[in-house]
Amino acid sequence: MDVSTALLDRLFGDGLLFPTGIDGLYLRSERFERIVDALDAFIGRRGAADAPEVLRFPPAMPRDALVRSGYLGSFPQLLGTVHCFAGDDADHRRMLRQADVKEDWTGWQRASNLVLTPASCYPLYPVIAARGPLPEQGGIYDLHSWCFRHEPSQDPVRMQTFRVREFVRMGRKEHVLAFRQTWMERAQEIIRDLALPGTIDRANDPFFGRSGRLMAESQREQGLKYELLVPIHGEARPTACMSFNYHLNHFGEAWQIGLPDGGQAYSGCVGFGLERLALALFCFHGLDTATWPSGVRKALRLDA
Amino acid sequence: MDVSTALLDRLFGDGLLFPTGIDGLYLRSERFERIVDALDAFIGRRGAADAPEVLRFPPAMPRDALVRSGYLGSFPQLLGTVHCFAGDDADHRRMLRQADVKEDWTGWQRASNLVLTPASCYPLYPVIAARGPLPEQGGIYDLHSWCFRHEPSQDPVRMQTFRVREFVRMGRKEHVLAFRQTWMERAQEIIRDLALPGTIDRANDPFFGRSGRLMAESQREQGLKYELLVPIHGEARPTACMSFNYHLNHFGEAWQIGLPDGGQAYSGCVGFGLERLALALFCFHGLDTATWPSGVRKALRLDA
Numbered sequence: 077m078d079v080s081t082a083l084l085d086r087l088f089g090d091g092l093l094f095p096t097g098i099d100g101l102y103l104r105s106e107r108f109e110r111i112v113d114a115l116d117a118f119i120g121r122r123g124a125a126d127a128p129e130v131l132r133f134p135p136a137m138p139r140d141a142l143v144r145s146g147y148l149g150s151f152p153q154l155l156g157t158v159h160c161f162a163g164d165d166a167d168h169r170r171m172l173r174q175a176d177v178k179e180d181w182t183g184w185q186r187a188s189n190l191v192l193t194p195a196s197c198y199p200l201y202p203v204i205a206a207r208g209p210l211p212e213q214g215g216i217y218d219l220h221s222w223c224f225r226h227e228p229s230q231d232p233v234r235m236q237t238f239r240v241r242e243f244v245r246m247g248r249k250e251h252v253l254a255f256r257q258t259w260m261e262r263a264q265e266i267i268r269d270l271a272l273p274g275t276i277d278r279a280n281d282p283f284f285g286r287s288g289r290l291m292a293e294s295q296r297e298q299g300l301k302y303e304l305l306v307p308i309h310g311e312a313r314p315t316a317c318m319s320f321n322y323h324l325n326h327f328g329e330a331w332q333i334g335l336p337d338g339g340q341a342y343s344g345c346v347g348f349g350l351e352r353l354a355l356a357l358f359c360f361h362g363l364d365t366a367t368w369p370s371g372v373r374k375a376l377r378l379d380a
Numbered sequence: 381m382d383v384s385t386a387l388l389d390r391l392f393g394d395g396l397l398f399p400t401g402i403d404g405l406y407l408r409s410e411r412f413e414r415i416v417d418a419l420d421a422f423i424g425r426r427g428a429a430d431a432p433e434v435l436r437f438p439p440a441m442p443r444d445a446l447v448r449s450g451y452l453g454s455f456p457q458l459l460g461t462v463h464c465f466a467g468d469d470a471d472h473r474r475m476l477r478q479a480d481v482k483e484d485w486t487g488w489q490r491a492s493n494l495v496l497t498p499a500s501c502y503p504l505y506p507v508i509a510a511r512g513p514l515p516e517q518g519g520i521y522d523l524h525s526w527c528f529r530h531e532p533s534q535d536p537v538r539m540q541t542f543r544v545r546e547f548v549r550m551g552r553k554e555h556v557l558a559f560r561q562t563w564m565e566r567a568q569e570i571i572r573d574l575a576l577p578g579t580i581d582r583a584n585d586p587f588f589g590r591s592g593r594l595m596a597e598s599q600r601e602q603g604l605k606y607e608l609l610v611p612i613h614g615e616a617r618p619t620a621c622m623s624f625n626y627h628l629n630h631f632g633e634a635w636q637i638g639l640p641d642g643g644q645a646y647s648g649c650v651g652f653g654l655e656r657l658a659l660a661l662f663c664f665h666g667l668d669t670a671t672w673p674s675g676v677r678k679a680l681r682l683d684a
Contacts, residue, residue: 094435094507098442098493103503105432125388130410131398134541135526136496137499138402148479156462157489158496160530165589168456175452180491187486188530189402192462203398222439222526224494226464236494248438264607285469317412337625344630 082233100236128218159185192224211336214247400505404540463489496528518551
């Protein structure tokens, strides 16, 4: 049994998470959720310094909007589309007969106009585009969403459904790069407050297929993505718990989001994987939160 | 324009919710979310008296588990199945070409083993079943989940994605009926604390098709479902904001959840539609929460 499967067994055995029979899909205990909520609030207090606009999104978003943002070209393997039944009584009877004898009944399902949100910031861009050109100082947004990525795994740090707290910066190139730099510095403080080991390194997204390898190389070369890595499974295979992304003007172009003096907006985001950070805390400080270092308990306001 | 569409326009115009272009799918402002969170905590304080086990679920659950619970027979029209891409590089190129020319590219998607959670309690039953027979006193569970129901509507109180706080009771018939009675009394206090008009009435679920009509009639005759109705759109078409459900031994039988002295467990649940309750508050007390009645602000701890 490898180190990640062993960890999952320990989390199930301790009642921190509960299995559903599906890899990467778990139910959460009160103890686990309390830490996720505390982390979310803790990160929110750091972000509040920028007076961001707070927006909250449901776990699904319009299919067309995700296509327009280019997701289908880059990450088709991770996407979940939502399909629904549109049949009549007779179709329903046929579908139920198939389900009764364990045949595949999903052929009755038709694609709806919804997909599962794969990252907290995708639903944002159409909202901003609808408002017209950005103001002179650009915009800063505080987001939170359940995200879905189809990558079943027995490694508990690679869930299919998980929450990401995100801060997005839109505006000029220099706005975005300064914002990202600020958050990379805050990230070092955050990880120190949480008494976790972690280092920031260049990274790339898991672009699909052969052409995806080139995209990944280019992303690394241009320094578009950095991650804060925590050695949950050891130094040889560290886990990305935060990411710091510079999108160039990709979303500004896709959504025609203008700058006040013309040209298209640049954007960037910083994302915090709340389940991953919670698991990092449980792994490094133990499954009993009462015995966590007092500084960590204080930072997370666990005694409040 | 009917009363519900007019309300939606007012919520968009005020910036309380944001449109996505899809009926029943909205982004949430900070002001709206603050009330949802406050309601969730307020309801949680009432439920804490029963010392329930707290469990939290992601917005997706195993497809097979929902089928085993009988959902496909009763509500196929509301279900969302999650489909994913399993093609190779060549398939991906074909899919992208279709998307580029606005053809339907979703034919490449294959049903995964996941569905969107349609009600907060469905993921619970397999977890309880896995623990073996219930203890003598049965069990009480405090749940919360994003739920999905495919019923696109321009009425803001009928969303496709929404949150439901639920309390579930499992055990003997008398455990379940007493629990439901207690919560129907608490519901009257809750609605009074929130200064909302509301009445409890018999109800039925929206069972599918011709045979569904008989199921709905039977449910009403047996008094299995009650709803707390708030006249958000007027007395003629009140909105269910809470429901009080007795499942008989439906889930005990489906999941073979036993009682300590043999026989199958009975169950019931009470559900709180958090978005609906929030909208009721905004409709009756105004869009500016600062001017809400002081008793309501106090109950929701908005000044804390």
